[in-house]
Amino acid sequence: MRIAIVGAGLGGLALARVLHVHGIESVVYEREASRHARGQGGMLDIHSGQRALREAGLIDRFFAIARGEGQDMRLLEPDGTLLLQEDTPDDAPLARPEVDRADLRDLLLDSLPDGVVRWGHALGSAADGVLRFADGGSATYDLLVGADGAQSRVRPLLTDARPTHLGQNVVEIGIPDIDRTHPDLAAMVGRGNYWVLGDGLSLGAQRNGDGRVRIGLSFYRTGEDWFATSGIPFDDPAAARARLIDLLDGWHPRFTALVAACDDTIVPRAITTLPVGLTWPARPDVTLVGDAAHLMPPVGEGANMALLDGALLGLALAAHPDDHPTAVREYEREMFERAGAAARMSAQIQELLVAPDAARRMLAFFQPG
Incomplete structure (x- = not known):
């Protein structure tokens, strides 16, 4: 089975790593020229995504680079009123540690054999089992996984939905x-x-x-x-x-x-x-992970969902090594429910942020009752 993953973000790399752990080969095609081609953004709050790192055999290495003190939080109003201060004890469990996105991506990249990630491969089109790249090259696939973010070039194969x-x-x-x-x-x-x-x-x-x-x-x-x-x-x-x-x-x-x-x-x-609860009819040869599948407000769920998408798709493929259409259906059924719930919660938090009394509403969210 030729598995082509488009995009070397967290979701695509988590998928490649879990497949590698289970002895399944894949190729990740990334449009950027190298891992250092651009900055990777700031810190990520990794909570539910820790399951993906366990399945990938990387949880201990993750804890080594995670920042427990990043769980500290201070919430204020514009006049300077401090509403909430949470300081994390040094011996607190790493339930929601922060980690630099670049460090987490490097952890995943370094866990893959040389040659799995093919840099400088910008996708032009995909059809009938063939990827065609902007530089004129091509590659074949049995299963194509779009892990290429908000402006996914793979998504249109499955749905007309756009961000x-x-x-x-x-x-x-x-x-x-x-x-x-x-x-x-x-x-x-x-x-x-x-x-x-x-x-x-x-x-x-x-x-x-x-x-x-x-x-x-x-x-x-x-x-x-x-x-x-x-x-x-x-x-x-x-x-x-x-x-x-x-x-x-x-x-x-x-x-x-x-x-x-x-x-x-x-x-x-x-x-x-993307629309909350987005789904599409299953195809045996194409699926999506991460922001390509369920782009949601940036309130702490997107990276976790992407990691879980990649890991759980990898586990489904490992469970059905000779039947990837069944693996895709099982993955999408679970992903639609899980990511849909995360997107609905993210939308609710977004509503709090746009309210006139946003700070007080957020305080009530963190300290219900």
Whole structure:
């Protein structure tokens, strides 16, 4: 059986690793030129996805790179009121540790034999058991797995569904080496997640393992053209920081100080999602994992679902090595239910974030009753 996986993200790599553990070969085709072609983003909260790492035989190595202190959380209102502070004891179990996405991806990549991941293979089209790449090359497959993210080139083989704008736009900024350059701000943010929720706007600061604090300014109830109309000059970092501070009008100076301290890396990101509960008729030769299958709001479930998708598809294929259509049906039946529930929960959290009293609602979510 020739298994072709398109995309070397967490889901695709988890699938390749579990298949390898069970003695099944696969090939991962990745459009990027190398693992270092671009940054991999910030920290991930890995909880349910730990099952996938156990199935992959990597859980001990995962715990070695995970940051238990990343479970710390502080929740505040824009006027500076501290609503919730959770500090993780040093001996606490690693129930929801944070890990750098790049470190987790490297862990998966390093667990695969040389040659499993084929870099520089951008998919052009797929049909009738043949992949055709942008460089003119081709490859054949019996089973094609789309692990190629939100803008999947494989998804159209199964469904007409496309990501739609969620009404949220994020500006990503950050402070490098914060303990040395801004120790006062480092102490304020703490070791994990620092979250300020206002009316239609949030600031999330996240401590990364390399000493950088990544900050996301989320603007809710905004349209697809918001970046063009926001007045943020992304080609002028100093002016962009000044404009972002203006948009935090009325917020406590400690929060605007975070923005002022950021470096010149300022990245706009529009948030899109697939329909909650998306399904499609089963095909024996094509399926999807991760964001290609169930892109949802970025509230902590996407990476976990992708890891589980890859691992559970790998286990289904290992259980039916001579009958991959049955394996695909079993995987999709479980995935539709599991990912659908995660997407519904993510949508509910998203509704809390856009509420006028978002901070208080989120406090009630974390401390029910």
